[in-house]
């Protein structure tokens with residue numbers, strides 16, 4: 001009888017809980033907004049879901065931005081692995097939202113129209129206009145100590161990013177760091193952002209440039225991939241949450257640019 005092979009390996013990813021700027025409905029990108037009160041609660045609920053499902057990890061990866069880092073710390077606090085090694089990388093940062101950083105999403109729709117904002121927000125390869133030095137948040141971003149310590153080199157530092165550009169700097173992390181660890185059966189938790197994770201999901205599920213434009217990830221709900229020996233998922237991502245709760249959280253993100 002042929003031996004059954006448990007060759008698949010799981011990886012868990014989470015978009016951080018609601019941030020103060022998600023709550024205010026502002027484009028955030030590389031601005032270092034912290035979690036809102038509900039964001040902290042979402043993170044703790046994510047920790048409970050992981051604990052209930054019995055997940056244990058060997059290492060966690062997160063971005064250099066505090067909304068992702070604090071989500072991770074809250075998850076680990078609840079799930080019981082506060083001593084887990086944590087690696088921070090700018091390659092998991094949210095996409096840089098360029099000149100849109102700090103703008104209200106609905107006010108931006110009113111000024112530029114729904115179609116233009118949809119292109120900036122969800123098109124695959126059209127970046128928002130670049131952030132110039134006179135931008136209100138230029139110094140807050142370029143002088144953020146966390147970004148100076150663990151960020152990109154000055155020549156890699158973006159002024160804006162499309163999803164395509166975001167994927168181009170996230171994939172080296174996936175291919176060079178995550179894949180070898182997964183091959184060694186390391187149990188990995190990644191806590192990152194809406195668009196850096198959309199990039200990874202697009203890559204794994206081979207979602208087309210067109211279809212990714214309507215794909216949204218909810219805040220604070222962990223999802224799992226089981227990857228085969230070729231590091232390909234045999235199925236779409238699986239959320240650790242009730243389907244109606246997941247769908248409501250996805251719709252909330254999709255509707256951020258729609259009038260109530």
Ligand SMILES: O=C(OP(=O)(O)O)[C@H](O)COP(=O)(O)O
Nearest residue numbers: 026027028029094121193194195
């Ligand atoms: O910073 C952001 O994402 P994040 O809250 O996942 O870090 C963006 O403002 C998300 O906005 P979007 O969903 O309009 O791309």
